[in-house]
Amino acid sequence: MTVTDVRTPRDAPTRIVAVPRTPLSRLRWAVTDTWxxxxxxxxxWVRSPAQVFSGLLFPGMMVLLFGYVFGSAMTVENGGDYREFLMPGLFALVIIMGVGETVTAVADDAGAGVTDRFRSIPMSRVGVVAGRCLADMMNSVxxxxxxxxxxxxxxWRAGGSLLESLAAVALLLLLRISIVWIGIYLGLLVKTPEAAAAVWTPLFPIAMISNAFVSPEQMPGWLRVVxxxxxxxxxxxxxxxxxxNPGTGGTSWLSxxxxLMAVVWPxxxxxxxxxxxxxxxxxxxR
Known part of the structure; x- marks a missing residue:
């Protein structure tokens, strides 16, 4: 590797960390460290099978709870099966709720000194956070x-074509990528597992005040706007x-x-x- 400049960490002024010189070598460095x-x-995750199992069990519990317990009393505006209406909302719900796991994992690393260790060795700064993003995306899939x-x-069935269904999955993963970056930033900001637990509090209101479970047209005016x-x-x-699936109606510009907005927002x-x-x-x- 060709090196022409150095970085000197503040806590170890005698430590010299080599930095690649060319943009291509920097990119290669970042990609390697990301992986x-x-x-x-x-x-x-592989070494924590109970955590993996509980994480995979959560989606099934959501289907049972909202599809059968609450869904038995729900109706879809303009008709249609409620579980057909519900499943895209649950897809997005699981995506949104994943931010709590990201915040907790990043805060755990910061609290245990792992993040400081990464900072003390010659690793790409982008690669460290991008690696967390990549791992979370694999878990999300x-x-x-x-x-x-x-x-x-x-x-539930996807009535659209295969290409349309793949596009829908791509939009869900695009939303997940944006949520991961929020989680990484908040995890680095709070830095302790105890503070990270507080992030779970606003997740349910954010997820519930949406069109995931009921149409906004059935909400009060101010809540519909939110x-x-x-x-x-x-x-x-x-x-x-x-x-x-049913429930694609709406008279607002956003609806x-x-x-377009499913791409613009993320x-x-x-x-x-x-x-x-x-x-x-x-x-x-440090």
Whole structure:
């Protein structure tokens, strides 16, 4: 590796950390470290089968709870089966709730000194946070697959074409990527598992004040506005449309342009929180 400049950590002024010189070598460095960190996080999950099992069990419990317990008393505006209406909302719910796991995992690493260890060795600053993102995305794909299987068992079907169904899954994963960056930033910000637990508190209100479980048209006027502005609602409406499930109606501009907003909202969130997460990692006190 060709090296022409150095970094000197503040807590160890005699330590010299080599930095690749060319943009291509920096990119290769970042990609390599991203995969190393992702592998490390995945190994931790493999060694914690109870945690993995409980995480995969959660989607099935959501289908049972909302599809059968609450769903027996729910109706779909303009008609349709409620479980067909519900499943895209549950897909997005599991995506949103994953931010709590990300915050907790990042805060655990910070509290245990793992993050400081990463900072003290020649690792790409982008690669460390990107590795966590990659590992979380792999975990999310597993959870989403389990939830899709649960939906098929209870009678949910994707009525759209294969290409439309793949596009719907892509939109869900796009939302997940943006949520991961929020979780990484908050985990680096709080730095302790105890503080990370507080992040779970606002997750349910954010998830519930959306179109995941009921149409915003059935909500009070002010609450309908909040639900329609929720980025989760755009993804839910777009995936319902692509899956050809009931509940894609709506007269607002946001509802009529859900496919566009399902891309714009995650892109905007990522554009804000990705640089914030990298900046926070670089500026953390050691």
């Amino acid at each position: 190393v960190v992702a592998q490390r996080d995945l190994v931790h 597993m959870g989403l697959c389990v939830l899709v299987l649960c939906g098929l068992v209870v009678g 639900a329609e502005l929720n980025p989760m609602s755009a993804t839910v409406t777009a995936t319902r449309e692509l899956f050809d 009529e342009n859900a496919l 892109a905007l969130v990522t554009a804000i929180f990705f640089p914030l997460a990298v900046h926070r990692y670089r500026k953390m006190s």
